[in-house]
Amino acid sequence: MTTVTILSTGVTPADVLAVARGTAKVVLDPAATEAMATSRSIVDRIEAAGRPVYGVSTGFGALANTFVAPERRAELQHALIRSHAAGVGAPMPREVVRAMMLLRVRSLALGRSGVRPLVAEALVDLLNHDVTPWVPEHGSLGASGDLAPLAHCALVLLGEGWVLGPSGERVPAADALHQVGLKPVSLAAKEGLALINGTDGMLGMLLLAVSDARHLFAMADVTAALAIEAMLGSERPFLPELHAIRPHPGQAASAANIHRLLQGSAVMDSHRDDLAHAVQDAYSMRCAPQVAGAARDTLDFVEVVAGRELLSVVDNPVVLPDGRVESTGNFHGAPLGFAADYLAIAAAEVGAIAERRVDRLLDVTRSRELPAFLSPDAGVNSGLMIAQYTAAGIVAENRRLAAPASVDSLPTSGMQEDHVSMGWAATKKLRTVLDNLTSLLAVELLAAVRGLQLRAPLTPSPAGRAALDVLGRTIGEPGPDVFLAPLMETARDVVRGPELRAAIEREIGPLG
Numbered sequence: 001m002t003t004v005t006i007l008s009t010g011v012t013p014a015d016v017l018a019v020a021r022g023t024a025k026v027v028l029d030p031a032a033t034e035a036m037a038t039s040r041s042i043v044d045r046i047e048a049a050g051r052p053v054y055g056v057s058t059g060f061g062a063l064a065n066t067f068v069a070p071e072r073r074a075e076l077q078h079a080l081i082r083s084h085a086a087g088v089g090a091p092m093p094r095e096v097v098r099a100m101m102l103l104r105v106r107s108l109a110l111g112r113s114g115v116r117p118l119v120a121e122a123l124v125d126l127l128n129h130d131v132t133p134w135v136p137e138h139g140s141l142g143a144s145g146d147l148a149p150l151a152h153c154a155l156v157l158l159g160e161g162w163v164l165g166p167s168g169e170r171v172p173a174a175d176a177l178h179q180v181g182l183k184p185v186s187l188a189a190k191e192g193l194a195l196i197n198g199t200d201g202m203l204g205m206l207l208l209a210v211s212d213a214r215h216l217f218a219m220a221d222v223t224a225a226l227a228i229e230a231m232l233g234s235e236r237p238f239l240p241e242l243h244a245i246r247p248h249p250g251q252a253a254s255a256a257n258i259h260r261l262l263q264g265s266a267v268m269d270s271h272r273d274d275l276a277h278a279v280q281d282a283y284s285m286r287c288a289p290q291v292a293g294a295a296r297d298t299l300d301f302v303e304v305v306a307g308r309e310l311l312s313v314v315d316n317p318v319v320l321p322d323g324r325v326e327s328t329g330n331f332h333g334a335p336l337g338f339a340a341d342y343l344a345i346a347a348a349e350v351g352a353i354a355e356r357r358v359d360r361l362l363d364v365t366r367s368r369e370l371p372a373f374l375s376p377d378a379g380v381n382s383g384l385m386i387a388q389y390t391a392a393g394i395v396a397e398n399r400r401l402a403a404p405a406s407v408d409s410l411p412t413s414g415m416q417e418d419h420v421s422m423g424w425a426a427t428k429k430l431r432t433v434l435d436n437l438t439s440l441l442a443v444e445l446l447a448a449v450r451g452l453q454l455r456a457p458l459t460p461s462p463a464g465r466a467a468l469d470v471l472g473r474t475i476g477e478p479g480p481d482v483f484l485a486p487l488m489e490t491a492r493d494v495v496r497g498p499e500l501r502a503a504i505e506r507e508i509g510p511l512g
Helices: 013-021 030-049 070-084 094-109 117-128 147-157 173-180 191-196 200-230 240-244 249-261 288-310 334-362 385-401 423-454 462-475 485-496 499-508
Strands: 003-006 025-028 088-091 136-138 162-164 170-172
Touching (some): 013 094, 013 288, 025 117, 030 094, 030 117, 094 117, 094 147, 094 200, 117 147, 136 147, 147 162, 147 200, 170 173, 200 334, 200 462, 200 499, 240 249, 249 288, 249 499, 288 334, 385 423, 423 485, 462 485, 485 499
Parallel strands (some): 003 025
Antiparallel strands (some): 088 136, 162 170
């Protein structure tokens, strides 16, 4: 078990992953507690002076000019949370909600939100007691932050709303708090608004997606290399000098990976000097690093955007050290929405080119003497024919999901919030694209391993041998048709997990 300390300067992407997906405990650094107490004292002074300040002594959104009497300001904050917890649909995954809560604590801990430390501590208590609010998938427009999702989280602090039960069922929050010995919180002026005015849901999903994409793009190089090897492709298009003359860093890294993955292969040696061998491979083989490399460069940009957001105060209004409380637009999710849409496009293309290689592997006219659909007895048996159908259907879905969400603004709140980011939708569909990419790479892995098995007695590369060892335990040797879905699920687990990559890297060193 690890401990993540929330500093007055924020947290790291690794911290978010450790809390969202792991068992890390969360603690607040004393400096962060002090920063929150200092900003809270400014709000208290403003309240005492009777100055009109948005969210402190006024209503919200289109009701910003409605004055709220001092004796009703706590009621205002509770009413805000209840009314904004208006989401519908299936619950968001536990990892997303935990990331969102941690990131909201992070923003509060920067000391610009004017909340009492006990509010942040209450969120930390939920995380450390593994109490995960039930957050519906629909509700956020990604401007004024992820209002509805964060309100569903905040509602649990009040002892209201729902949490995720052990089996994913919906449990009353009051019961869940009582069971772990936690008590509801009563909010003071500004605190309800500070709990929901953030980009934490979309940022959490983006950080999870960045981690997943980094792994999947490396695995895309692995499955591409295995497919190229199985199709008797050439290694020459991946020579480093050919990529030095087009200096895109992602392309160079991907090409270097594929070139190394193809070394030490008797399959490759068998045709290297064959004059009858194809002069040029198809684009889906030869241009693999150009596509996967561009996706890597896109991911680098997205990582920079997410890193900047991790340093940002995302709230409205914000409490400045000099005592001013100023309205801001920092809750608008455009930077994250644009980045998520960009990465979804890139990931969709990594999957699309993988499907094209699968199609070549299965086509007896293009696979260089492999049997039709990789079945030793095609006709009675269909081999992997329908696995490619599945891949084609997923590619089509990813193309639909790659259409940007961030251009789809709809005005709300009586035209006060007249341009929204749709960043929640962009990051949510990005996660679906990446899950689909996992399936597409799994089909390519399955087809490539079958192809290499059919090249016996020629021995494949160290990467190929590792893949045959890891996946071969489940899929067996080529033969009569079997129930294919379990094999595809196994291949998905292999692509998603660390085992195959670790086995390959033990042989050839770390992948770039």
